[in-house]
Amino acid sequence: MKSFTPREIVSELDKYIIGQNAAKRAVAIALRNRWRRQHVRPELRDEIAPKNIIMIGPTGVGKTEISRRLAKLSQAPFVKVEASKFTEVGYVGRDVESIIRDITELAVKMVKDSEATKVRVKATEHAEERLLDCLLPINQLPRPVGDTQDPESAEKERERNARTRDKFRKKFRDGELDDKEVEIDSTEQKSPVVEIFSASGMDDMDMNFKDMFSNIMPKKTSRKKMKVQAAFEHLIQEESQKLLDMDKVLKLAIERVEQTGIVFIDEIDKIAGRQAGQGPDVSREGVQRDLLPIVEGSTVKTKYGMVKTDHILFIASGAFHVAKPSDLIPEFQGRFPIRVELTSLSAGDFIKILTEPQNSLTKQYEALLETEGIKITYTDDAVARIAEIASEVNDKMENIGARRLHTVMEKVFDEISFDAPDMNEKAVVIDAAYVNNTLNDILQDEDLSRYIL
Secondary structure, three states, X not given: OOOOOHHHHHHHHHOOOOOOHHHHHHHHHXXXXXXHHHOOOHHHHOOOOOOOEEEEOOOOOOHHHHHHHXXXXXXXXXXXXXXXXXXXXXXXXXXXXXHHHHHHXXXXXXHHHHHHHHOHHHHHHHHHHHHHHHHOHHHHOOOOOOXXXXXXXXXXXXXXXXXXXXXXXXXXXXXXXXXXXXXXXXXXXOOOOOOOOOOOOOOOHHHHHHHHHHHHOOEEEEEEEEEHHHHHHHHHHHXXXXXXXXXXXXXXXXXXXXXXXXXXXXXXXXXXXXXXXXXXXXXXXXXXXXXXXXXXXXXXXXXXXEEEOOOXXXXXXXXXXXXXXXXXXXXXXHOOOEEEXXXXXXXXXXXXXXXXXXXXXXXXXXXXXXXXOOEEEEOHHHHHHHHHHHHHHHHHOOOOOOHHHHHHHHHHXXXXXXXXXXXXXXXXXXXXXXXXXXXXXXXXXXXXXXXXX
């Protein structure tokens, strides 16, 4: 696990997310506490539980993005789920334990990719030998019955074959054989298609059936014809799989989930109690009660083994327009001791979002149209006008935060994006006049703007 100081974590998050300093500080401290816990004496280490976080704020202000960037920064297994997709045990729907199965599946893939990188050099050597065997199958041809060869002739033939093999090896490494086609033996696992309509608590039954049938059904070897370079990559993948120690991979993956996993539960307000007078919703409260043991710390059975959830960091988020955090059941509130409120975005924030992040929308459109040979230039007043329009539309209609910028930018670039391949003018300046010209009709017609923007 990489060791970043809280200040460094916030600095990294600042590259992609504008504002929301309180939320950034909270997640930075939570991540640093994980590193600190790893350096605490062993007898106390297991007693230190992560301080789960609830992010409260309207949609489109950066709640999910903060969590996703945090997971990428720490190279931790990360899964985002929506609380409204789950139902209480006994109802048809997704079981909450599938969250842990999903993050474990992801961790196994992450560790497999990491371990495959470590054995790639050796796998490449093995793949090269297999490829040369396919290009030069002379050593595999059986001798006619009764054909004997004296030792001297056999030695000369071996030397000749070795020289030929070395010549082909040099040609292959120099890229002279890349366009040549070759036939390779590929091992495929054939298993019948099994479709299961499962109820709650049976999410992974189809996976278990597939595993069972894959062990019963024989592996099928087929011959594939492909270009040398493609065949080489295919063989590297096969050899990497052979060199992987899967017991080690599974052990590391489970350890990574247990010690560094991050689960982001969105729309947590959707499972809070309804407003008074509308009656209780058993399923909503039931989902909270089902989530409790996982968030508090329990052991979940997965296809790769038992996974403890005691030290997984849970980050919940919700807009809480109708419900309030206090509408959650007390036990559930107690599992999320840290609460941070994210503020709505202003026109000034939108200007920063359009210009400052490394992946800003203005840079994205610039890069997209550059592929057509078109150079896009923005004036400051154009960026300010786009931000102003997005802010105005959010105020008049539903506030969807920074996502409104995507809608506005798409309308601004609609004509250019369509005509780009046929445009003679390769330099386009986006200024305030162009923005107004593009969006004026929509903005003036309020009914139309409700649909378009």
